[in-house]
Amino acid sequence: MNETYDVVVIGAGIHGAGVAQAAAAAGHSVLVLERSGIASGTSSRSSKLIHGGLRYLESRQFDLVRECLRERALLLNLAPELVRLVPFFIPIYRETRRRPWQLRIGLGVYRWLSADPSGRYATVARNRWHTLDGLSSEGLTHVFRYQDAQTDDAVLTGAVVRAARTLGAELKMPASFLCAELESHGCLIEYEHNGAKHCCRAKVLVNAAGPAVNKILTHCLPQPAPKAVELVQGTHIILDTPFRQGCYYVEAPHDGRAVFVMPWQGERLLIGTTEVGIDEGAEPTPTEGEIAYLQETASHYFPALGNLPVADAFAGARVLPHGDNRAFSRPRDTRLVTDRETQPRLLTIYGGKLTAYRLTAEKVMANISSSLPDRKPIADTRTMPLRPED
Numbered sequence: 001m002n003e004t005y006d007v008v009v010i011g012a013g014i015h016g017a018g019v020a021q022a023a024a025a026a027g028h029s030v031l032v033l034e035r036s037g038i039a040s041g042t043s044s045r046s047s048k049l050i051h052g053g054l055r056y057l058e059s060r061q062f063d064l065v066r067e068c069l070r071e072r073a074l075l076l077n078l079a080p081e082l083v084r085l086v087p088f089f090i091p092i093y094r095e096t097r098r099r100p101w102q103l104r105i106g107l108g109v110y111r112w113l114s115a116d117p118s119g120r121y122a123t124v125a126r127n128r129w130h131t132l133d134g135l136s137s138e139g140l141t142h143v144f145r146y147q148d149a150q151t152d153d154a155v156l157t158g159a160v161v162r163a164a165r166t167l168g169a170e171l172k173m174p175a176s177f178l179c180a181e182l183e184s185h186g187c188l189i190e191y192e193h194n195g196a197k198h199c200c201r202a203k204v205l206v207n208a209a210g211p212a213v214n215k216i217l218t219h220c221l222p223q224p225a226p227k228a229v230e231l232v233q234g235t236h237i238i239l240d241t242p243f244r245q246g247c248y249y250v251e252a253p254h255d256g257r258a259v260f261v262m263p264w265q266g267e268r269l270l271i272g273t274t275e276v277g278i279d280e281g282a283e284p285t286p287t288e289g290e291i292a293y294l295q296e297t298a299s300h301y302f303p304a305l306g307n308l309p310v311a312d313a314f315a316g317a318r319v320l321p322h323g324d325n326r327a328f329s330r331p332r333d334t335r336l337v338t339d340r341e342t343q344p345r346l347l348t349i350y351g352g353k354l355t356a357y358r359l360t361a362e363k364v365m366a367n368i369s370s371s372l373p374d375r376k377p378i379a380d381t382r383t384m385p386l387r388p389e390d
């Protein structure tokens with residue numbers, strides 16, 4: 001007989017992990033299928049920020065910024081060993097496109113949306129500029145300072161998976177989803193694990209396969225209509241040098257995009273990111289052009305970095321709604337799509353932010369609750385601590 005679960009989740013990225021934790025916390029039986037490794041997709045290739053996203057204010061994504069800032073506050077409490085506040089500096093030069101008055105408004109709104117009185121921004125006095133990790137002072141007119149949070153995305157995802165498993169969720173890995181048949185109440189799912197084919201049933205199948213979400217839908221019967229999306233890769237480079245003061249938020253001289261230059265794992269620097277469209281199914285891979293763009297941007301502001309070789313580079317793919325405008329201005333919120341309005345059997349997670357994974361999982365549960373049996377909750381993700389592995 002096929003095993004039956006309340007919820008089967010495809011993917012152990014941050015979204016699959018979050019949904020598994022939320023469903024298990026609500027008392028449901030859960031199986032997670034992961035084809036390669038925990039956080040082996042986008043969830044280990046992000047900018048590793050737990051943030052509202054100051055730049056999303058420019059595209060008026062106020063709800064997204066507010067939600068992410070509230071989640072940031074929660075994660076700082078639930079996972080203090082995994083999520084830490086760090087100083088961020090925004091240098092403004094005579095030629096910087098974003099003017100000081102715009103920054104003042106942006107940072108004021110950012111703080112207001114965070115509802116955190118300790119989140120005040122300040123300007124760094126001119127006589128302190130020489131302490132800023134070799135920041136060029138030629139043409140520099142202002143330096144703003146505010147706070148945001150950094151994490152290790154893969155370690156955070158691992159912690160959420162562990163939390164889900166302590167609540168009873170099962171993880172099969174490596175286990176590839178093969179296909180699903182949507183029945184009147186639930187799904188019949190086929191997957192491959194340890195070289196053999198297996199079947200199970202689920203009241204609801206949650207498609208959290210990141211950049212592969214639409215590919216998963218082509219293996220469901222009847223096939224739900226996929227959402228039109230574009231995969232946009234973002235590359236980061238790593239340099240072997242430490243920064244002591246914090247993260248820097250600079251404007252790429254080439255095209256005005258915001259780029260982060262951040263201390264990473266103590267002695268290294270993480271610099272990103274870029275936006276380059278890729279084909280569905282293509283493996284995100286840093287290009288020479290992206291690496292040169294990031295090196296040029298960083299050394300424009302920190303001339304000493306121009307002499308350093310790139311120690312490493314990695315790329316991840318964003319799942320963005322299809323559109324004609326620049327990827328930079330496209331909405332970054334999560335879209336949840338179900339196969340039918342009432343009693344869904346399949347829910348697909350498109351896009352989203354690492355920062356908001358817990359809230360996204362809460363919304364997923366609200367969307368699928370009508371298909372799930374009544375169970376007694378055993379935990380609450382708003383209060384359950386997350387810890388790194390011992």
Ligand SMILES: Cc1cc2nc3c(=O)[nH]c(=O)nc-3n(C[C@H](O)[C@H](O)[C@H](O)COP(=O)(O)OP(=O)(O)OC[C@H]3O[C@@H](n4cnc5c(N)ncnc54)[C@H](O)[C@@H]3O)c2cc1C
Pocket residue numbers: 010011012013014015016033034035036037038039040041042043044045046047048049050051175176177178208209210211212233234235273315316317318349351352353354355356
């Ligand atoms: C360059 C970049 C920078 C970013 N920076 C930030 C940031 O600083 N802060 C922030 O909040 N957000 C950031 N994001 C967004 C965030 O990283 C993503 O929204 C998030 O990681 C997506 O997680 P996911 O679980 O949906 O997908 P993924 O992490 O890609 O997980 C999908 C999983 O599904 C598995 N899978 C796929 N197909 C199958 C199958 N057939 N069977 C079984 N398993 C399967 C894959 O192996 C993978 O592990 C960034 C994104 C990018 C691309």
